[in-house]
Amino acid sequence: MTSKKSVGQRQWVFSFQRGDSSRKDLLGNKGAQLAEMTAMGLPVPPGFTITTEACLDYYRSNKRLPEGLWSQVLEALKELETASGRKFGDPDNPLLVSVRSGAAVSMPGMMDTILNLGINEGIADGIGRRTGNGHFALDIYRRFIQMFGSVVMNVKSDVLDVVMDEQRRKAGVGTGAELSPDDLREVIARLKLLVKKDARADIPDDPMTQLNQAIRAVFESWNSRRAIDYRNFNKISHDLGTAVSVVAMVFGNLDDNSCTGVLFTRDPSTGDKTLYGEYLTKAQGEDVVAGTATPRKIAELAKEKPDIHRELLQVTGLLEHHNRDAQDIEFTVEQGKLYMLQTRTAKRSAKAAIKIAVDMVQEGLITQEEGLLRVAPDQISQLLLPRLDERAKERAKSEGRLLGRGLGASPGGATGKVVFSADTAAELGKQGVRLILARPETKAEDVHGMLVAAGILTGRGGATSHAAVVARGLGKPCVAGAEGIEVNPEGGYLRRGDVIVKENEEISIDGSSGEVFVGSLPTILPNVSEERELAILLSWADSTRRLGVWANADYPRDAETAIAFGAEGIGLCRTEHMFFEPERLALVRTMILAAHASNQRPDDKLVKEEYHATLDELSRFQVSDFEGILRAMKDKPVVIRLLDPPLHEFLPSYEELLTEVVELRSNGSSPVTLREKEKMLASVGDLREANPMLGLRGCRLGLIYPDIYAMQVRAIVTAASNVMAEGIQVHPEIMIPLVGHRNEMRRMRALLEETIEKIQKGKADKVSYKIGTMIETPRAALTADEIAETAEFFSFGTNDLTQTTFAVSRDDAEGKFLMQYVEDKILPEDPFKVLDRKGVGRLVEMAYKLGKQTRPNLTVGICGEHGGDPSSIEFFHAVGLDYVSCSPYRVPIARLAAAQAALRSSANGGVLAIGD
């Protein structure tokens, strides 16, 4: 019989030599890559990885280390000592290790890492003796204390950071390297005191205790607030756990022949195929990442250490080829020897993602299908990010409003009120304030503020600093390391010389050029056709997708934008937006009041005359609106929706009128004005509704006020005729909103056909048109077979369909409970952004099937906001819809998403996952 402990005991620990590099789930991304690099024969320091299962077990068993873990760690540590030729805890030949977190999904900077572990005063002395470099030994000890103090003992890191700064000031030196050993001893003593005071415990001197506590701390960091926030934001499961890698330390800060660096195999901003990164001589990795010192470009390494640079080129090329994607790599050189510490898929800007995908396809490294799947559709929207207007920038410069310049760390232009703390940003962001978060440097604890900021500005740090990496991930403009600008959170200001910008004043940043301006500068949208690689990618997408991509456009200029972005039709032209144009609103109001009066007093001829006169006048506006859109879209279909919103939406606010009336009454002045206002108040009172969303709108308007719909349809056909006369073939499609019963559709169709017949009578060149409906109420979906009897096309209005299926008014819910629902995971997503497949999706599927059953050649599209959302597009593809229609600026996104949907669907044999 074997002992109790070994019976079926799990293996919690794998050395890099023994780890199965395909088991990212078990070893984490970092651990798996270290094992992989070891297997490839690349220079990796020895080490071992504790599995994610151990982390999960730790949480399951009430935060106790899994049984057997510690003994396996001790065993692995022995191996490590053998491999490194050093001994953990031996002052004469000490093995120091780094303890690194690493989940299956990369979460850069979100969890904790501790370097130089296994040190104490005695061991530091030993290292000093052994290396003959007391300063080095004291410096790594000092770093260990700072890291262990903050990560394991939960002392706020900025409390500890201050000590070095103060010592530098006191000693009158610029960098830590210039401090004397006595200075460093004083720093160490003060750090220990601070930790003890804050944590009410000493930093353990025993290396084993350090290791044990560090492993626990890394486990704990999986559920730190910032890690949870990050996972929520990035939709990463909370059930993965983190692995822990324990790696023999190599020191980039040992001497001038040592350095440490971070690089990308391709430029993460532009995608150019060139090593891109930074390194610092005589420094530890954290110095580069944290941005506390400004490092040198990797290209300079070719001059400084040509051998190392050559070796790096070779190794990183190997890694990119092996992993078939651009890599983000950490390396350290210790006394002239290169060590690879980490490789992972490189985060990249949208522009880079597209260029890298297209280049790699063209290099033959990946297939076209893979290339299409490499770019997240939403990344394209980053490419379409607004930029600061160049002319405005020139003007601002000439006016002396250029505050300074930093590194263009994440592209795009942003303007907003400057704020100096993440908490303030989060607070204001909730209220919808546009803001720029400015920090000396950012840390993980600032992420919640970065999430809501329009842009980010830091005073220190490079292209791989925390701020830069996170901003690129979020697709937000970022200017990093703007050293000429003093970012002063305590004082609440930015300053350069005499120029001071206080909190809540406006600034503008350009994340490409790195410029920072005082005041608000106008932003403009980029020209997509200039993006060569995007055009290639989208052309591949177009030949891959089955779904058509149309656009929602209310004005000729929108239609032109849509065409430029590749739209194949207009899926929704909302006629009411034309009603809201300021020059027409007064006319629209007169018309509405006359329409209402005419329905109430059908025998009043004067009222009827006014009603029809205003309709005729409006008709002229509508004709020219429709001409513009039809002309822009040429032979492409244009779906025009008849008036949808309740009429009172066009009238003055009831409450404003009430206020005016009460005031006029109290003042007792101008009885004529009072009477007029009272009359208007009464009319608005008559027309307003308790639940306008569910009121007299859509085709109900068409049935109660048929003359309005008749006017609109006359305008459509007249416009079409006029454009046809110019030799352009047009395809107007008339869409009836909010149909819920076959009889509504029948009557509306009859009214419209009769009207159209009348004006086309005797004309040689007749306009061909279709009449269809939006499916935006549950009843329409449930009885789609009946509605299809008289509808030639369906277009899902998924905004309203979501509102009615959930019984949720978006206007009310968003601020009152929907955000909290998503935060609390009651709903997996905001259903107004990502289609709810189980509820709304089911209705969409039913309606599609029922409609096609009645009319096999029924055209079915979707024109709700979901038409531009990749996950929803995947669903619409799977259901079989003919097209999605989205805002013009989302057309390229939809084109790519539709292609990905086709690829994924054929990969899955057409089976669609219905989520929660």
Add this chain to the structure above:
Amino acid sequence: MTSKKSVGQRQWVFSFQRGDSSRKDLLGNKGAQLAEMTAMGLPVPPGFTITTEACLDYYRSNKRLPEGLWSQVLEALKELETASGRKFGDPDNPLLVSVRSGAAVSMPGMMDTILNLGINEGIADGIGRRTGNGHFALDIYRRFIQMFGSVVMNVKSDVLDVVMDEQRRKAGVGTGAELSPDDLREVIARLKLLVKKDARADIPDDPMTQLNQAIRAVFESWNSRRAIDYRNFNKISHDLGTAVSVVAMVFGNLDDNSCTGVLFTRDPSTGDKTLYGEYLTKAQGEDVVAGTATPRKIAELAKEKPDIHRELLQVTGLLEHHNRDAQDIEFTVEQGKLYMLQTRTAKRSAKAAIKIAVDMVQEGLITQEEGLLRVAPDQISQLLLPRLDERAKERAKSEGRLLGRGLGASPGGATGKVVFSADTAAELGKQGVRLILARPETKAEDVHGMLVAAGILTGRGGATSHAAVVARGLGKPCVAGAEGIEVNPEGGYLRRGDVIVKENEEISIDGSSGEVFVGSLPTILPNVSEERELAILLSWADSTRRLGVWANADYPRDAETAIAFGAEGIGLCRTEHMFFEPERLALVRTMILAAHASNQRPDDKLVKEEYHATLDELSRFQVSDFEGILRAMKDKPVVIRLLDPPLHEFLPSYEELLTEVVELRSNGSSPVTLREKEKMLASVGDLREANPMLGLRGCRLGLIYPDIYAMQVRAIVTAASNVMAEGIQVHPEIMIPLVGHRNEMRRMRALLEETIEKIQKGKADKVSYKIGTMIETPRAALTADEIAETAEFFSFGTNDLTQTTFAVSRDDAEGKFLMQYVEDKILPEDPFKVLDRKGVGRLVEMAYKLGKQTRPNLTVGICGEHGGDPSSIEFFHAVGLDYVSCSPYRVPIARLAAAQAALRSSANGGVLAIGD
């Protein structure tokens, strides 16, 4: 070869001898019954019937008589001449006929009939000579002109009616019988002149032309406004058409040995088994029906003409037995010989319907199942009609407010403003004004006013007068023939002696006792348990139905009523109604404002304390509310719904506050009040919603303000414990409103269970409870399988489910478009009254199946308004629901409807018709 005309020519005309009495669809009800009575050998004057198909063909072929019809009429007329021994158009031995309308479905008084047709001046002279009774001959000629003038030539009947009245006044006599032949000749001349002037045509003298035009006129009357109104109201198809019966005239007005009458085989008010009706000696049928003279009771005929009375008893008994139902019979005695002119199923009051059904079952005439199907469930609601409070009546009498007395023609008490024209009534009725329509007598053209009146009062006419028959059909209180009261439409008043009631003043009528009071008297609801036959019928229903019948009750007194009406549980107890009680509202408001503030400032301890203090206070009220209901229901289940409406519904109106604030500002006075009001205005502004129906309500409240739900559930369990301590076994079921996602149900269940566990901890006698949900959003129905995971019962909230499925807000729609939709037949019914089977019904069915799939022992009920609607109950039975819950007063209706649903469903093999 046969001639073209006879090839395949349809038979449009059937003599009474040859008609197939089972073909009501073809011969109309009247024609079929005349054929049937002829076949039975009963004394029926000879005649023939033109088919409903002929009428339909007439409309199809642009109002031309069908080919072959006229020649068939002429042939049938020949047979008629033979059978009667008289000749149509022969002055010496003239055959006169009546031309009578008659559809397959009885529409009493809705279509037209012309008597004495085939007469002209010469023929009238001939009749005078032949009968030796010039007065008689002139009188029937006069009647013919009046009827032909109004029915065929469309002259308003009251224009013609005036002539006789004036002549009587001129001659100084009381009745038409006292007029001299010269008087009558003058009347005839004036009538002819009036017709010519109004219709611009003479009344044709040629009998054949008369007949031809009369047949067309009857066809036309099928589509008269009043016939269409009636069919719409009674949901009769417009595609049936009317038959036309041409019957040899027999004259009840020939001499003193002649009479005419109308009778019911059982009392149509009480159901008593006794001949009930009236007759007039020396009169024509129209005199009885129109109520122009006050006739004698049928019992008096036994003294006046005992032979005839005996024969009538025998014949009517035969007819009732043959038709297996109470009959409404017209007869005429001509010179001592009895003729049966019509028999049809008798219209009857609710009370009579129930008594007749129960009696006939007990007499063995029909089966119990037939008995159950004989009573329309809605008739029971008539039995539950309010009655005038007896004590109030006594008081009113002592105060001299008894205006007069007529015939109690249709039971129930009503109060309202008196109006004197049907048009005014229709107008005011639309505005929701409660009114009593008072007319000297009513005619078919008054029906649209009767439809909206709360009660009807006439100055002339008996129990079978138009007003009485229509009122009974509509289930409205009616006092007919109140001869002591002058009903003066021209003057716009009622008068008895010095007492004058002007239009728009309040009166009260008692349709049972026939009393009319000045002013508004309180009404009370009857005690059902005193209705013996109803109790029997309902006991049969209970043993027949499968569906449970529960009641919606918010207060202990409602629960008691529900029990008295036979409810088997409480399906919906709305806790918010308790919140609205005046004594609690201030407390509720304080609680809400504190809850809101506490969510906004979670760290504010004072606010939180106030929140919890008010909740505790409310809890005490809720405990005693729940105790009352649980105590009343004893061992029956009580479903208590947690707070549902949006919180702002409990707060003061935003607009009133705004008005007050603006006024206070303008006045510049009391700054403290202003500040307070402004604060309240801001809070109400925060909480109010654009679409409250789709806002922060239902379980969303429970998730955002969990303390409120926790308080309610504590109160429920505490109340249950207290009542259990009294030795009563209770079954509270806690219902979560507006669930749309499984996670909402999960979280709510967890919250409630945790709360309940806490207060039950350590108690020996634990309350057993269920937790379930309302299914009232489409998403809940679509994902009912998931929701059933944590819900032990479902209750369909079909009101909200209809609102969301249709995307129709009932509050807004009812006045703005829903009524017009139903009027215009866009919707077949108001979907808030009768369940929409195709849309909402489909969701109900899906949810039922999905729910049972997850949880086979799931209890499923419905607590929307549809729970009391017979057609909807039929649907719920077919779907398989466990119970319906409706308002206490509809419980008996639901019990009967559920039994009928079971009977019909088993008759149809369980197949359910889904309508439009």
